[in-house]
Amino acid sequence: MGPDWYCDDVIPGNVRVEVLGRTANTLAFRPPIPGFGTDHVIVIPTRHVSSLLDLDDELAVELLAAVKKAAAHVIELHGGCQVLTTLGDEQHNKHLHWHVAAGAGVARFVAR
Numbered sequence: 001m002g003p004d005w006y007c008d009d010v011i012p013g014n015v016r017v018e019v020l021g022r023t024a025n026t027l028a029f030r031p032p033i034p035g036f037g038t039d040h041v042i043v044i045p046t047r048h049v050s051s052l053l054d055l056d057d058e059l060a061v062e063l064l065a066a067v068k069k070a071a072a073h074v075i076e077l078h079g080g081c082q083v084l085t086t087l088g089d090e091q092h093n094k095h096l097h098w099h100v101a102a103g104a105g106v107a108r109f110v111a112r
Helices: 005-010 057-078
Strands: 018-022 026-030 039-045 082-084 098-102
Touching (some): 039 057
Antiparallel strands (some): 018 026, 039 098
16 A cells, blocks of 8 residues: 555556445545455545545535445444544554444444
8 A cells, every 4th residue: 555545546546446425526435455344435535635634624514424425324234333534643544534334343332
């Protein structure tokens, strides 16, 4: 994976992914190798945005709508999901991306 796998490989179509949704500024897809969960969808802006902290408000509305649509799809299939993005040292690919994941491999929080 290069410095920006999404801009370098996914968006231009250099790697095959299962596209679930696309708008003028967003892409939702299942990666070729799921990162976690039995179902894993990634939602990205189609132009480079480094992280959530660099996201402008106009794109935020469209991107959140795409995340919402992907989450509804995963919930319909699995009954629930986890939605997350990472920042700073936790963000391995410096292109804003949201994970929508369900099933084995997602974090489980236990009520106390």
